[in-house]
Amino acid sequence: MRLRTGSGVCTLCPLWSSLGVVRLAPAVLASAEARVGRAGVGGARNPASGLRSKVARRCPAAGSRSNARRRRRRTWTSVANSGDAYSARHLSVLDGLDAVRKRPGMYIGSTDSRGLMHCLWEIIDNSVDEALAGHGSRIRVQLHSDGSVSVDDDGRGVPVDIEPKTGLSGVEVVFTKLHAGGKFGASNYGSAGGLHGVGASVVNALSARLDVEVDRGGKTYAMSFRRGEPGIFEDGADGPSPTSNFVPFTSTSELRVVGKAKRGVTGTRVRYWADPQVFIREASFQTNDLAERARQTAFLVPGLEMVIEDARDESTAPTTQQFRFDGGITEFADFLAPDAPTTDTWRIEGSGEFTETIPVLDDEGLQLVTKEVARTMHVDLALRWGTGYETNVKSFVNIISTPKGGSHLAGFEQGMLRFFRAEVEKNARRLKVGNDKLDKDDVLAGLTAVVTVRIPEPQFEGQTKEVLGTPAARAIVQKAVTAGLTEKFASTKRQDKAETNLLLDKVVQEMKSRLSARAHKETQRRKNALESSSLPTKLVDCRSNDVAQSELFIVEGDSALGTAKPARNSEFQALLPIRGKILNVQKASISDMLSNSECASIIQVVGAGSGRSFDIGQARYGKVILMSDADVDGAHIRTLLLTLFFRYMRPMLDEGRVFAAVPPLHRVVIMHAGRKPNETVYTYSEKELHTLLSKLEKQGKRYQDPIQRYKGLGEMDEDQLWNTTMDPSARLLRRVTNADAHNAERVFDLLMGSDVAPRKEFIIEGSEQVARADIDV
Numbered sequence: 143m144r145l146r147t148g149s150g151v152c153t154l155c156p157l158w159s160s161l162g163v164v165r166l167a168p169a170v171l172a173s174a175e176a177r178v179g180r181a182g183v184g185g186a187r188n189p190a191s192g193l194r195s196k197v198a199r200r201c202p203a204a205g206s207r208s209n210a211r212r213r214r215r216r217t218w219t220s221v222a223n224s225g226d227a228y229s230a231r232h233l234s235v236l237d238g239l240d241a242v243r244k245r246p247g248m249y250i251g252s253t254d255s256r257g258l259m260h261c262l263w264e265i266i267d268n269s270v271d272e273a274l275a276g277h278g279s280r281i282r283v284q285l286h287s288d289g290s291v292s293v294d295d296d297g298r299g300v301p302v303d304i305e306p307k308t309g310l311s312g313v314e315v316v317f318t319k320l321h322a323g324g325k326f327g328a329s330n331y332g333s334a335g336g337l338h339g340v341g342a343s344v345v346n347a348l349s350a351r352l353d354v355e356v357d358r359g360g361k362t363y364a365m366s367f368r369r370g371e372p373g374i375f376e377d378g379a380d381g382p383s384p385t386s387n388f389v390p391f392t393s394t395s396e397l398r399v400v401g402k403a404k405r406g407v408t409g410t411r412v413r414y415w416a417d418p419q420v421f422i423r424e425a426s427f428q429t430n431d432l433a434e435r436a437r438q439t440a441f442l443v444p445g446l447e448m449v450i451e452d453a454r455d456e457s458t459a460p461t462t463q464q465f466r467f468d469g470g471i472t473e474f475a476d477f478l479a480p481d482a483p484t485t486d487t488w489r490i491e492g493s494g495e496f497t498e499t500i501p502v503l504d505d506e507g508l509q510l511v512t513k514e515v516a517r518t519m520h521v522d523l524a525l526r527w528g529t530g531y532e533t534n535v536k537s538f539v540n541i542i543s544t545p546k547g548g549s550h551l552a553g554f555e556q557g558m559l560r561f562f563r564a565e566v567e568k569n570a571r572r573l574k575v576g577n578d579k580l581d582k583d584d585v586l587a588g589l590t591a592v593v594t595v596r597i598p599e600p601q602f603e604g605q606t607k608e609v610l611g612t613p614a615a616r617a618i619v620q621k622a623v624t625a626g627l628t629e630k631f632a633s634t635k636r637q638d639k640a641e642t643n644l645l646l647d648k649v650v651q652e653m654k655s656r657l658s659a660r661a662h663k664e665t666q667r668r669k670n671a672l673e674s675s676s677l678p679t680k681l682v683d684c685r686s687n688d689v690a691q692s693e694l695f696i697v698e699g700d701s702a703l704g705t706a707k708p709a710r711n712s713e714f715q716a717l718l719p720i721r722g723k724i725l726n727v728q729k730a731s732i733s734d735m736l737s738n739s740e741c742a743s744i745i746q747v748v749g750a751g752s753g754r755s756f757d758i759g760q761a762r763y764g765k766v767i768l769m770s771d772a773d774v775d776g777a778h779i780r781t782l783l784l785t786l787f788f789r790y791m792r793p794m795l796d797e798g799r800v801f802a803a804v805p806p807l808h809r810v811v812i813m814h815a816g817r818k819p820n821e822t823v824y825t826y827s828e829k830e831l832h833t834l835l836s837k838l839e840k841q842g843k844r845y846q847d848p849i850q851r852y853k854g855l856g857e858m859d860e861d862q863l864w865n866t867t868m869d870p871s872a873r874l875l876r877r878v879t880n881a882d883a884h885n886a887e888r889v890f891d892l893l894m895g896s897d898v899a900p901r902k903e904f905i906i907e908g909s910e911q912v913a914r915a916d917i918d919v
Contacts, residue, residue: 239318239347239370246420249344258416258425261348263435264341265293265412270439270541272297273446278409282449283436285427287456288383290351292413299358299408302397311397313354313365314372317346345414346370348421351384352414357403364400369417374398384415433463435543440465441474442541442594471524471592474536479590480891481530484648485641488630490523492622496614500599517598519615521622523554524592527645531652533586537593539600539610548603548610550595550619557623558585562649565631573650583754584652595619659755678743682707682717694747694763695803695868696720698770698779701856706769709860709868716763718747723775724782727789728894741786752790758797766794767875769803769867771854772826784878785894795880804874805855805867810834811846820846824866826874 242249250257250264262283272278278297285291301312308315320343346352347370356363366375373390377383416425429452436448445468453460467473475487495518501510537544537551544551562585566575595615603609631642677683682703686692691714697706703719710717725738732753735741745752749762768783770776780802787800794800806824808831813820825831831849838845852858858866867873892900 238320239343242320242344242347243369243420246348250348253421253425255425255428258421259428259431261345261416262291262293262427262432264345265414266439267542268342269293269295269297269410270443270446273443274541279445280447280449282451283432284451285429285454286413287454288381288415289454290382290413290415291427292411294409294411296407296409299356299410300354302356302358302363311365313356313363313397316342317352317354317365317367318343318370318372320344342412343370348417349384349414350417350419351375351382352412353382354413355400355411357407357409360403360405361399362401362403363397365397382413429461433465436463437465438474438536438543439541441467441469441471441477441592442538444468444470471522471594474592475524475526475590478534478536478592479526479528480532480534481528481588484527484529484588485525485645486637487524487526488626490521490525490622490626492521492618492625494519494521494614494618494621496618498612498614517614519612519618520596521550521619522594522596523623523626526590527648528588528590531587533583533589535586535589535591535593537610538595539602539607540596541594542607544608544610546608549612549615550610551593553616553619554591554593554623555582555586556616557620558582558627560620561624561627562646565646566650569646573646575650575653578653578657580649580653581656584649584656587652588648593619656754659753663751663755663757677747678718680719680743681747682710684712684714684716686714688714688764689762690764692716692763693765693767694718695767695769696744696783698722698776698855701854702769702771705856705858705860705863706868709864711868715868716747718743720744720779723779724786726782726785726894728785728890729896735786735790744783744786745790748791748794750791750794756791756793758793758799761794761799765799765801767801767803769805769855771852772805772807773853776854781893785890787878788880788890792880795878798877798879800878801875802878803867804876805852805858805863807831807852809850809852809862812838813844813846 246253246257250260266281266283269278269281272295273281278295280296282294283291284294300316303312304310305312305315308319310318346367349367350369352367353375354365365372367373368375368384368388368390371390373388375382375386375388377386429450433450436450440446440448445466447464447466449465450463451460452462469476472487472489495516497514498517499512499514502513503509504511535551535554537547537554539548539550559580559582563580566573566580570576595610595618597612597615601611603611630638633639633642684692693714694716695706695710696718697703697720699721700719703717706717720740720743724740724744725735727735727741730738736745736752747762748766750757750760766787768780770779770783784800787794804826806826807828808825810823810825810831811820812823823834825834835845855863855867865872891897892904895901
């Protein structure tokens, strides 16, 4: 909100408007002084100079250097008079980094592990930007046992000289001033991932302590901050700590020189402790996510070495991961590809210019004016089609991942679709497509792509930078895609010609499959999914038509069915028996899957289709429960069933509608003296059984020996099966979710895919963690 009084502005400080403070004309200021002198604030009488002294304390042009330091964390709060009037005295203005601490979610998204990781990457991105500008080749990230994290680079180092407008050192400006740094003009960085001053200052504000060291000009400079305030920590023999005594800077304190740097050595080292007053207790640095993004960054900046060192566990040696790739995004696309190649990895590069209207200060630095500036955007793409059907497109802006896309990804997809539609139309006779039109999914099926753009001062939607909002990116990327593909398809080289023809055949086949599936789906919709005649005869259905209430139990064989059928509640529980282990669909074709009677029966009974035509709104049951024996074979059957759902009915996992039943392993009958009836207790693991028996022996209680161990569900009688596994009020179910599709697919491919070598390595490496006694042979 901006409030104006009169027509003038404070001539001392043009920055008031950016802080949201009320602007006052000189005449109004004098009048206000008189009123404050008479009425005071909150009922107390103040001298007439009170308002002007308050202005001096808040205006860097009017106050002294010590005043500028004192105002860093001050909040100007007006106390309202009694009554219901709403005036400027009700307003509060948060200065500088106070706003960040008050509303951290506005800057880092959340205060859980995601926000913690966002802060870390703000610091890392600043180091990466130095490497992008050609001033660094190595970045090291260390996770320390005291909860702190440090980031070291060999870039030019944060500037240490005095910034003329504020009178502060460059280090202090970068770490204490929002919207200040070297990334706001084109002279220092052509493109940048971090916004030096936004990221660094936000991290500083949200840290209990932050230390920075800079090697520059043959010297090592140092400065520390406590929750954004510069000063000195008086550390003891135990080393640096956010709880050490802190002495704030005075007006005479400056950036300290703490040593000499070797000749030619430059760089920046930042170490900080996240503030527990800001972040939730459970927030932690995720090593796997950190390593994955470090690998990604190394792909995007060829020649840059990323080192991740985790030393948080003092009982073990630190773990170190190093990443360096010289092949750039071509190597990145090959790494991401999940299947065998249909084409080589194609590289497309281009650029485009556009103008952008931005607000800047006028020559006198008094007010904001609009100005048109020329921008150049560079586009770099790597494309690779494979034999599979999944689409894997990663997009980046200045090496920052944009998982939710934006204008650059929209331009990429639009360019791809328009080009292939035109190309298919030119080859319509050979391809036999008639009047059918490709859609985006036809073109992107089996595609692995890395889409990168580099642009000065990109417009992101929100500080978390997940969506690019720069409008011009769409047209520039689309033009680059069209030009690159046109050149590739016009090539007369034999290999290029073979690849482009094969690719056209692939996208047309995708289109035909999609149209065929749609026609089949429309036919199926005309049928009543609940008609028993259209369902497998072995299905033991329930009476209820209420999808939310109904449950489908997929059981292992006729033996389990024989017990489950009388045990179930026939009102809402249906049973579908399968014969042993179903087909491993992870390494089978769609036609093989549909030809398998067990897979086809499951898809038919669920009633919502499969693959891309799956419509969860048509599912006949609210829950699907996999009920297999509590042994190794049962676990294998459950894994095969989960693979079927993951590959062809994934929305059921996405919505949490697939469960695994947990039947007991043992039945223990506790014997009581006298007329008191015996008590039955079920245990679900060997450990739980031993704990129970030890407890009974200590209590002097007897139990029937031998203890019954269930080798299969068929060994239970109907009452036991109902009480332990099927009764909604007593059973134990494990919901199978798909919160991380990327990791889930990687695990399924490892365990169930056609490539034996990685699975063999996984089994060998994990064999030491398996207790031999737990293996059911």
